[in-house]
Amino acid sequence: MKVILATLNAKYIHTSLAIRLLKAYSEREFGDIHLAEYTIKDPVMNIVSDLYQKQPDVIGFSCYIWNIEETVKLIGILKKVMPEVTIVLGGPEVSYEPLYWMEREAGIDFVVNGDGEETFHHLLQELWDDRKFHFVYGAAYRKGEELIVNPPRPKTDLNTLPTPHRFADDLPDLSKRIVYFETSRGCPFNCQFCLSSIEVGVRYYDIERVKSDLLYLIENGAKVIKFLDRTFNINRSYAMEMFQFLIDNHQGCVFQFEITADIMRPEVLDFLSQNAPPGIFRFEIGVQSTNDETNELVKRRQNFTKLSRTVMKIKESGNIDQHLDLIAGLPLEDYSTFRKTFNDVFAMEPEELQLGFLKMLRGTGLRAQAAKYDYTYMEHAPYEILSSHVMPFSDIIRLKRLEDVLEKYWNSHRLDHTVKYLIRHVFGSPFDFFQEFGDYWEERGWQKIGHQLEDLFTRLQSFLADRSTNSMDVITGLMKLDYFLGHKYKPRKIWWDFTLEKSEWAAYMKEIASDPARVSHSLAEAGLSERELQKHTVLEVLPFQLSKVLESISGLRADTAIGTDINLSGVDNVPDSDANSAFTAAMGDSAPTAVAEMPSAGDGRTLLIVLYQQDESQRAHYYTLPL
Secondary structure: OOEEEEEEEOOOOEOOHHHHHHHHHHOOOOOOEEEEEEEOOOOHHHHHHHHHHHOOOEEEEEOOOOOHHHHHHHHHHHHHHOOOOEEEEEOHHHHOOHHHHHHHOOOOOEEEOOOOHHHHHHHHHHHHOOOOHHHOOOEEEEEOOEEEEOOOOOOOOHHHOOOOOOOHHHHHHHHHOEEEEOOEEEEOOOOOOOHHHHOEEEEEOOHHHHHHHHHHHHHOOOOEEEEOOOOOOOOHHHHHHHHHHHHHHOOOOEEEEEEOHHHOOHHHHHHHHHHOOOOOEEEEEEEEOOOHHHHHHOOOOOOHHHHHHHHHHHHHHOOOEEEEEEEEOOOOOOHHHHHHHHHHHHOOOOOEEEEEEOEOOOOOHHHHOHHHHOOEEOOOOOOEEEEOOOOOHHHHHHHHHHHHHHHHHHHOOOOHHHHHHHHHHOOOOHHHHHHHHHHHHHHOOHHHOOOOHHHHHHHHHHHHHHOOOOOHHHHHHHHHHHHHHOOOOOOOOOOOOOOOOHHHHHHHHHHHHHOHHHOOHHHHHHOOOHHHHHHHEEEEEEOOOHHHHHHHOOOOOHHHOOOOOOOOOOHHHOOOOOHHHHHHHHHOOOOOOOOOOOOOOOOOOEEEEEEOOOOOOOOOEEEEEEO
């Protein structure tokens, strides 16, 4: 019996853990088991052709909200060209309403509910032998015209499962793909919008086995490992031991975790601040809402004060990037209260802030209560809401515009200095900037056309000019700095007219080459000739003192500061261009700024010097000279 375990991933860089677990569990008895991974963007006929040529007896599909619709379409075609093939579905999207899917698509022969390893293995045994499917607990099946759902199977002891991480076929692509990994299953919380709330309790793999698998992956070239644990830090001693192990053995691999920030203990934070190598850990933190009434309704226990302290402590260390999540459309969360939620969370300026929209997932408590809150939502996956009792569709589409520019202008990190300046000195709040710009973006029809890097700058400039924004000289100067820093190599084109004449440019280059120590000690140590400098350097004159502007955007917005007094004396005299870096190093990224006024463009000028390709990081370095 030939078995194909297939899934449609979101991207080629993702690997499916679910089908590897099934293969690992069943391949000893059923050796002819193969993995087939595609993406939701692959043409359906290409997938059908590939599966047809493999000539399987059984095809198992792993199903999620992001791939279920494409999977159902695929099954309909497969059954027409391979009517004898047995189709089995599993995964969270089909586990909670198996009858719905079997009624919707006649080509689905079986659905495996919950933990799939033992159930799928038992199903293969019955397909091979007696076909007594009523004994396969945890499965739904067809008996003639009748659809039958068997009783659930007891939860699996995770330590009886063989490892899914040691297939020889995975090794060639290990460094090119994100490896999904679990150390536990289940979640201790009961959030009514989340499927994890359905399973009570948390089960763990033996920690020594986990370490062994991780070490195998790292030593065989894995570059990114994403942990699927719903709350990685729920067991403090387990998490601490894992953090220490990964710090000791990372070999440059990056690890992503979902953590619950308000339960993070101070000693854990201190340990990570002092020991986590920069860039090795990445934390994903679900905030969702800061509205207490909303959180109470969806049974989400959260202390936002403690969460904020955790986020800011991690941010101060500078070692760990943080991805924070919000959900628009939760009960009692209208446009106004969501504006507050957004600003509450953006005040911490995480490296990435994801704005998602409530999805009424099958099996969740909130879907069962949809009528109570007048929810309308998409009939098919991803079941995103269209309106609620307090948020009409008109507000949803406005927030969609905000989400679009948030991705382009904050999460992409293309214009960090510029956006920080705008939300500190120009707009009333971060929400107001992203919303107003998002509305402008749609009015111009830009959502219908693509964009290049330069367009992000010219469109922002158009938006700010059309609203008669003050201090455009300062804003444009910061945009130039961001544009230069967004390139690994000296850019071949720019979106503005250079202000330097050729003779001025040559004179400045000669002066820098003759006395590089005046610019920076590190530049002097590089020992570059004038010719080398010309090859790797761009110059621009900014009509203001860059150091003062950078001071004004260090730390957090003045109106979100905790009230700490800061002494900025001496920052102007930092010999390197890095007045900003010196300030940040002294105060920490989270230090609130004492500068509330908009810096003036009339105080002096700055020569901006940007140097490319001078170290292994391949990142541009910039220096400044006052003029």
